[in-house]
Amino acid sequence: MSAPERIPPRSVTSAELLAEGELTVRGRIRDASNAALLCTVAYAGQEASCVYKPVAGERPLWDFPDGTLAGREVAAYEVSEATGWGLVPPTVLRDGPYGEGMCQLWIEATPDAELLALVDEEEPGPGWKAIGFAEVGQGRTALLVHADDERLRRLAVLDAVINNADRKGGHLLPTPDGRLYGIDHGVTFNAENKLRTLLWGWAGEPLPSESVGVLEGLRDALGEGGALALRLAPLITPAEVDATRARVEALLASGRHPEPNGEWPAIPWPPV
Known part of the structure; x- marks a missing residue:
């Protein structure tokens, strides 16, 4: 009897991975002004690092309504995508371990780039x-x-x-x-x-x-x-x-x- 055919994992987009994947908190980014958690997200055989910023961890601001910063981060991504320039990492609004928040793909930067x-x-x-x-x-x-x-x-x-x-x-x-x-x-x-x-x-x-x-x-x-x-x-x-x-x-x-x-x-x- 031959072995069953192995079906490779389905390829998913970064946005789908962020929106549908299981979030696991790995640590806190200490220098962020609002709660920002370094996580891994896994879905359909794929895994990536990401940043999760729960709305519950946002500090109140005098000139922005409370609880709106996560939505603004996602809105910036949407505008970036509409330009075709891809200047903002994939970003979604989703539920997480500490409630609804922004989830964004982690980007490894080049530390010696002279900007x-x-x-x-x-x-x-x-x-x-x-x-x-x-x-x-x-x-x-x-x-x-x-x-x-x-x-x-x-x-x-x-x-x-x-x-x-x-x-x-x-x-x-x-x-x-x-x-x-x-x-x-x-x-x-x-x-x-x-x-x-x-x-x-x-x-x-x-x-x-x-x-x-x-x-x-x-x-x-x-x-x-x-x-x-x-x-x-x-x-x-x-x-x-x-x-x-x-x-x-x-x-x-x-x-x-x-x-x-x-x-x-x-x-x-x-x-x-």
């Missing part, structure tokens, strides 16, 4: 963009710069769309295969302008043609009954969806990267 630097110069060198001057101790200042990198420029456009109030250097994850991811998108999509970022190097410059095309696609997807508008509806408020649509329209109307407006601190603290 930010402090230089003792008045102007950035070739391949760099100026952010501003920072105190470095003993009464000294240095120029904080970021790389003039297409990946960062795309992320700057995404941040302008989602109104990211906390784009720090530690939220940038370059990977060995040349990709760049942004993480920690809990304070996004506010209806008021709260853009705070390190990626001001292109402020006021014309948007690349690629970005204009992406924004035009977002405008269509955010229209009444649009695919992205429908995906965002359960994650953020109707007013915030409207504000996202308005930011896209404003970017297309100006054709330029936004500039700090002086009404809100332009750079997050601490910046890294």
